Amino acid sequence: MKKVLLVLLAVLFLFGCSNAGGTAKVTDGETAIITSPDGNYTKQDLFDAFMNTDMSYTLLQHICKQIAAKEGFDVEASVEETVEMYKSMYGESFDLLTESYGGLDGFKEYIRGSVSITRLYDEYLKMNMEKYVEEYKPFKAQIVYFDTMEDVDKFLGTVNSGADFAQTATDMGYLLDATGQVYTDKDSLPYEVKEYINSSSETGLSEPIVTVLSTTDANGTATETNRYYIVNVLDRDYNNFEDEFINSLRSYVDNAAAMSYYFEKHNLTVHDQRVYDLLSATYEGVK
Amino acid sequence: MDQKELIKKYWFVGLVAVFALIFLGIYAGSEIKNRPTTVKTAQEDGKYLIYRLGDDTYTADELYEDLYPANALSNVFVRYDYMVVNKAYETTTEMNDIASSNAQYLISAYGEDTIDSELKAMGFKGSEDLVNYYIYLQKSNQFLKDIFTNDQSELVDSFIAENNPKIISHILVKVANVETVTNSDGTTTLVAHPTEEEQAKLDEVVSKLGTEDFAELAKQYSEDSSASNGGSLGYYDATVAAGYVPEFSAAADPLTEGQVTEPVLSQYGYHIIRCDASTKEALLANDSFIAQLQSKYPTVYQKAVLAKGAELGIEIADADIAQQIQDVIATAEEGGN
16 A cells, blocks of 8 residues: 555656756856846846847857758858848948947858858758649749730730830830749739640740739729730740749748758757747757 | 455555556656657756757857847846836835736736747746836836936926927817818818707816816717826827817917816817926926936936946946947937937
8 A cells, every 4th residue: 555655656746847948058157247236137147038039040040050061052152242232231331230240250140140041941942843843833924914905906016026025015004024024823813824824835925815803993883894914925944944933932932841851951959948949839850 | 454354455445546546647648748848958068058960069158149249238228227226216015006907907918928928028037027027117117207307307497498398188079060161361260060969068068177077077078089098198299289180289389287278179079178287397297298308318317227226236247238338328419319
């Protein structure tokens, strides 16, 4: 009977034990930041205050810098390019900007982290490119639409005579990217336009694609009118516009999958409960 | 009694103990399975690690250095302010009661998790510190009032002379049909066409002015969002006046403390406007006036906190941060604040 009771007590004791994880400490944590007769505010207190804010981006930058180096990705050219961009944006205020990062070197480290995150993200997208091409069906095209057949005929008449698609659209009041844009199956194009794109593997100018536009006025009266799309497919081979497609993918594929992949691959092991809770809330592969 | 007899006598107790053990084991196992992952600390060369990535590590010291530039100044000053103000003022029962009441309301409105993370981001311990935070706010507000009342009296006199500030309240009785009539000289006049109900309401309010409390009348009769606050519109001066309709500000501008207007017609209906404070003493007792002073002279509070801290023996020992605070104050003062 005594042994049974002892075992019961042991189980209850073990169950009741605290499951709080470990937290890292800074060296010389007792150093006073603020001294007071009622007790100092120390370096450890300040560090713990930092750890209670959302420092996930700082952590991610640091982790990704190391992973990018391990993967052999050279980010220095991108770092310099980004720093130059900030210099021209901020002009005389650039020095003030870098002050909050501890100077130019600190600012470059910050940029190196950001650039590393983007690089890993892009490389992950490239690694899984076939999957994304199948899912997103990217193509490069110029697309215009008109609300009357008169405008359609005028546009096509001019373009079919040899005039430039983009210039003709601009002359008729359109703001259009002259080189064309990368579209995907997820973009908000009318169903009929997507049907046209998916039904063919050709490039070139389409016939007018008729869609129906439904509008409701202030009185609640619904009206349906035709809208005519003209698509000039420039390229269907993603290899010819991979960078633009990756840029487009960033709107749809968040970087959590990419980060999780690299954390798992490089066996990221965290030794602070707060950091673990923060990272594991968004990313897998954190140990 | 031998073992067999013992078992024979206590077999039921033994059976219950076994089932209890089994149940506890299942329950404990389930809890352990669902328990969030706990992390063990690790050190290398005497330094705590944040993470390890293959052969590479990131220490707590490195993370501290990375977070310090952008976060140290604000964290330390908030904590310093908290320590100074808490030591400078005793916590009264009234402060505690107000803080507890506010804390309860905030948690029920926003949830404990939200409050917890917001307070931690400000350098507090979390939701457990919410009452202490509200006590600190009250003490900080009192400190601010005392600074402007006692130490910065001339600054306040100059502000009052320059801005002619007042604190105002109003009661709005809405009139749906207000017509704008164009006069022969091109000017316009507002003409009200109140319903019987609207007129009766206005008459009732006017009859009670002077005998009943203005704030209570506003709560009962006023038809705008200030009603629940006793009709208080807070701080008013020439700059603020621009945000009101011209009829309102024309009536409010000349008011002095205690004066109440006749009903003033605007496109919204009839306003009865009261000047709650225009003398220095009454203005200094009002939080929205104090807030205006704080906004106009932000370095006054910062310098006063540092002076009070020195007096109480509370010092910022980190020379870097102490210098940054002085630089911030100097920059703000150069900017004319």
